[in-house]
Amino acid sequence: MVFVNFDLFRLVIITATEEGNGFNWTFVGEHTVNLIILLAVLAYYLKDPIRNFMVERRGIIGNEIEEARKTIEEARKKYQEYSEKISKMEDEIKSLQETLRKEGEVEREEIVRQAQAVSQKIGEEARETIKLETAKARREIQAEAASLAVELAESIIKQNLKGSDEKRFMEDFIKKVEEEGKWHQ
Template sequence: MWKLTMGALAALGAVVMAADPAAASSTVFGIERATWDLAWRWINFGIFVFLLVKYLKDPLVSFLKERREEIAQVFERLEEKEEALKRQQEEQERLLAQLDEKIESIRAHYHQIGQEEKEKILAQAERTRKQILEDAKAAAQRDFEEAKKRFRAEVVDMAVALAEQRLKKKITKKDQTKLLQAYLGQLKKVEPKAS
């Protein structure tokens, strides 16, 4: 670094010395003016470089050193931030994986609840179906018994009507008188027991 700075300063001095056009006409101490000016320019440049090196070397070196340390610290902080970000990313990926597992667990839980509810609804529907069938059978049995009773009553009524018709055709006045007398005789027997 130091050699590079010295080389750059020497090149700068050569450019400054070569740029003076007024140096071509006279002589000083028997030396051409251009050579004399060139020598003083080099001397001035050497003094300038010496002063720069003497007074600016330490501040410049310390500045560059501090700057390098600052940049190193910046890189260290950036690396620490990068590590922290990587850890955060890994943590978030882990949390996302856990979240996926949790979502799957919740989905399975609600699927289980849905299955249980479905089974309850089907069981209730089966009980309701059985109850409706039993009620229908009981109603059909009642209707059948009632129809049987009506049928018997109609059969009895028809039998009584048929018997009545036959009796009317077969019983004569004489038979009616005998039946009436027998009935009255039975009433007389029943009356003294009731008294």
């Protein structure tokens, strides 16, 4: 509108300066009437298309705004959902860490218990082995002592025995062997 008025003003100036006899009101009036008629015709014919364009444009902009709101809302929901998932994952990680720590502690205690049981078993086996070896050594010592006592007794008897005593001991021994043989049959 400003450009139309500016052109009208320029046209008035040019017309006034060319004729030199002053301002031509008829010319300006005719052009003003023509301009008003042109604007009225344009307004009449373009009113509905412009209104439709504006309504359509308003609808498009409204739809775009609504889509943007929906997109923002979906983004917020997804953000919230992912935040909750991350929070749950963090809680789950903490829970898993705690579970693993407890399982590790239980396993450590089980290993310590097993080690103590093995240690106790080894100690018991060592004590039993010591008892057995002590008993074995005692038997061997007793057997050796008995053997030495027999040898000593034999040597003493040989020194003190006479021929008739020896014969009598032999006969007694043979009788005892025969009697024991009867018992075992």
